[in-house]
Amino acid sequence: MPELPEVETIRRQLSEYLPLKIRSVEYSPVVGSILKEREFSPRNKTLLSIDRKGKMLIFNLNDDLHFISHLGMSGGWIISEQKITINHTHFQLSGIGKGSRTLYLAYVDPRRFGNLYFLKRVNAQKRIDALGVDVATKEFTKKYLEQLIERFPNKILKPFLLDQKYFAGIGNYLASEICAHAGILPFRQLSSLNRADATQLIKATKKSLNFALKAQGTTFAGGYRDASGERGEGVKNLVVFYQDCCRLCNKNRVVKTQLGGRGTYHCPKCQQ
Ligand SMILES: [Zn+2]
Numbered sequence: 001m002p003e004l005p006e007v008e009t010i011r012r013q014l015s016e017y018l019p020l021k022i023r024s025v026e027y028s029p030v031v032g033s034i035l036k037e038r039e040f041s042p043r044n045k046t047l048l049s050i051d052r053k054g055k056m057l058i059f060n061l062n063d064d065l066h067f068i069s070h071l072g073m074s075g076g077w078i079i080s081e082q083k084i085t086i087n088h089t090h091f092q093l094s095g096i097g098k099g100s101r102t103l104y105l106a107y108v109d110p111r112r113f114g115n116l117y118f119l120k121r122v123n124a125q126k127r128i129d130a131l132g133v134d135v136a137t138k139e140f141t142k143k144y145l146e147q148l149i150e151r152f153p154n155k156i157l158k159p160f161l162l163d164q165k166y167f168a169g170i171g172n173y174l175a176s177e178i179c180a181h182a183g184i185l186p187f188r189q190l191s192s193l194n195r196a197d198a199t200q201l202i203k204a205t206k207k208s209l210n211f212a213l214k215a216q217g218t219t220f221a222g223g224y225r226d227a228s229g230e231r232g233e234g235v236k237n238l239v240v241f242y243q244d245c246c247r248l249c250n251k252n253r254v255v256k257t258q259l260g261g262r263g264t265y266h267c268p269k270c271q272q
Contacts, residue, residue, distance in 0.1 A: 004169030005212030013227035054168025075114030158186030159260035
């Protein structure tokens with residue numbers, strides 16, 4: 001499932017082709033299960049830039065119009081100079097990009113858990129504002145984390161890290177990796193964390209994000225592809241998630257548990 005590094009990789013790749021003057025738009029017969037709201041038609045609009053908040057992509061068009069895109073389990077955006085004909089292409093626009101090139105931009109989603117919205121500014125902003133602090137921004141500070149620890153003492157660390165209202169961008173693999181790099185067990189209660197732990201969690205988040213971004217995202221079996229259809233190499237950086245042996249100590253077996261219904265991985269020696 002695409003998390004912050006995968007979504008950011010796609011954003012950076014697509015941004016190099018912009019602006020894109022949209023000439024035509026095609027939809028698959030089942031696009032209605034993904035395209036939830038359509039406040040305008042993108043035809044003859046210009047795609048100017050793409051922002052990201054957490055795992056949400058925000059495509060900015062002229063006239064204060066936006067596509068809001070959540071990739072869900074298996075969604076992705078592909079850009080190409082040829083028409084995109086791969087299976088599960090649900091939305092495709094063509095137009096003229098930077099350097100007067102004809103370009104095709106498509107949303108592809110085999111499992112169709114992704115969501116797409118074509119919204120005017122007011123409704124787009126509502127969706128953006130519903131997300132908490134993006135963990136890749138300067139607003140994600142030790143002070144912010146300490147306030148949350150104080151406010152939610154009974155929450156369990158790893159499931160709490162998945163709450164997009166507070167930690168926009170963190171998903172299941174990042175949450176396990178952050179706990180590992182911080183040296184903190186994923187099932188610790190927030191009330192048990194001290195100031196040093198908060199510092200470690202901030203550092204571990206930056207480290208995990210940087211590793212994954214440098215690798216152009218993390219692809220698991222059958223999963224995420226970047227905007228040119230390539231796999232991300234982030235799996236090679238994982239220290240506990242999907243690992244048998246902990247790659248921090250290279251000694252102890254990783255323990256897999258279920259926390260909040262999600263597969264969770266930790267090293268019983270490196271994490272306390
Ligand atoms: Zn270890």
